[in-house]
Amino acid sequence: xxxxxxxxxxxxxxxxxxxxxxxxxxKAVATGFIETSPGNWExxxxxxxxxxxxxxxxxxxxxxKIYSVYDAxxxxxxxTTNQVPVEVQ
Amino acid sequence: MPFLSFEPAxxxxxxxxxxxxxxxxxxxxxxxxxxxxxxxxTKLIDGHKFYDNINNSPILGGIIIASxxxxxxxxxxxxxxxxxxxxxxxxxxxxxxxGLLAIFTAYITxxxxxxxxxxxxxxxxxxxxxxxxxLIFNIGCLIMSIIGIVLLRIKFKETNKMENTNLPKxxxx
Numbered sequence: 230x231x232x233x234x235x236x237x238x239x240x241x242x243x244x245x246x247x248x249x250x251x252x253x254x255x256k257a258v259a260t261g262f263i264e265t266s267p268g269n270w271e272x273x274x275x276x277x278x279x280x281x282x283x284x285x286x287x288x289x290x291x292x293x294k295i296y297s298v299y300d301a302x303x304x305x306x307x308x309t310t311n312q313v314p315v316e317v318q
Numbered sequence: 319m320p321f322l323s324f325e326p327a328x329x330x331x332x333x334x335x336x337x338x339x340x341x342x343x344x345x346x347x348x349x350x351x352x353x354x355x356x357x358x359x360t361k362l363i364d365g366h367k368f369y370d371n372i373n374n375s376p377i378l379g380g381i382i383i384a385s386x387x388x389x390x391x392x393x394x395x396x397x398x399x400x401x402x403x404x405x406x407x408x409x410x411x412x413x414x415x416x417g418l419l420a421i422f423t424a425y426i427t428x429x430x431x432x433x434x435x436x437x438x439x440x441x442x443x444x445x446x447x448x449x450x451x452x453l454i455f456n457i458g459c460l461i462m463s464i465i466g467i468v469l470l471r472i473k474f475k476e477t478n479k480m481e482n483t484n485l486p487k488x489x490x491x
Contacts, residue, residue, distance in 0.1 A: 237403035240348040244355035244399075248363065260370045272374065274367075302434075 261286075261298035261307050270302040273317060280310030287314050339469050346466040347408060350415050351399045353459065358395035361388070368392075376433035377425065394418060409470045416463040423456040 261277070261284065262270045275298055277284035284298040284307035295314050298307045361368045365388055373384035398418060401411030430449050447455060 233405050234403075236344055236348055237351055240351040241355055241399070241403060244352040245359060247352075248356045248359035251360065260374050 261300060262302050262304070263296035263298055264302075265296070273298065275307075275315045275317060277307050277309035277311060277315060280308055282309055282312055283307075284309040284311065285314040286317050288317055292316075339473060343408075343466060343469050343473070346462055346469075347402050347411075349462065350402050350412075350459075350466075354395040354399035354402075354415065354418075358392040358399065361392040361395070375429075377428045391418075409467065409474070412463055412467045412470060416460065416467065419456055419460045419463055423453065423460060426453045426456060 260272060261275055262272055263286065265271050273286065275284060275286045277286075277298060285295050286298055287293075287295050299305060300307050369384050369388040372378055372387050373381060378384075378387070394414070395418060398411050398414035401407040401414055403411075426449060430453060
């Protein structure tokens with residue numbers, strides 16, 4: 230009887246521990262959109278706390294390409310306190 | 319029941335796996351327990367991110383759907399995990415897992431083939447997968463859940479057969 234529940238309980242404990250270690254609950258991120266090419270929008274998560282500057286980002290694999298981040302496809306620019314573009318992995 | 323028609327086709331697999339049936343059931347159950355508890359808890363802990371993802375979804379979208387889904391989906395996942403963990407309700411849990419996986423697979427298929435843009439899959443270990451990889455992962459989990467359901471049904475059938483033999487009652491208890 231005990232062995233019937235041992236594996237499921239161990240699996241539960243493992244999953245609970247894994248979920249707490251992988252979650253970045255305190256990270257301040259904004260869901261935004263970038264226009265990767267004319268008419269093609271991609272959703273991104275960027276760390277852009279609310280401010281007065283335009284939120285800009287670039288991918289680590291393409292550091293020369295800076296994108297402006299909007300709140301919706303063809304929407305408004307997200308304003309942030311950041312003065313430099315945010316790097317996204 | 320649709321799965322009854324699959325059982326003859328899978329009888330060769332069940333004969334092979336009869337020795338390892340219980341082990342296979344335990345492995346499949348543990349994998350689903352880990353998957354659904356991890357998925358459900360991360361969605362509850364990081365609720366704002368999940369809410370934003372649903373709200374900004376090109377297919378679903380909307381505050382009402384996001385408000386309902388941000389609680390209903392993680393709770394359903396956790397309930398399915400607990401049903402699978404308890405041996406007496408394991409079959410029901412497997413059916414719940416199958417239903418949830420079917421919904422998630424349909425959503426991913428909709429995102430990949432019918433949406434105007436591809437959103438980011440942000441958050442958790444599974445975020446490391448692309449949408450296409452996630453679809454393959456979900457299809458694999460669907461197949462696993464079907465295998466689990468078939469093996470459990472075969473096991474229950476054999477258990478019922480043994481209980482229906484003419485053994486004195488005290489030997490059955």
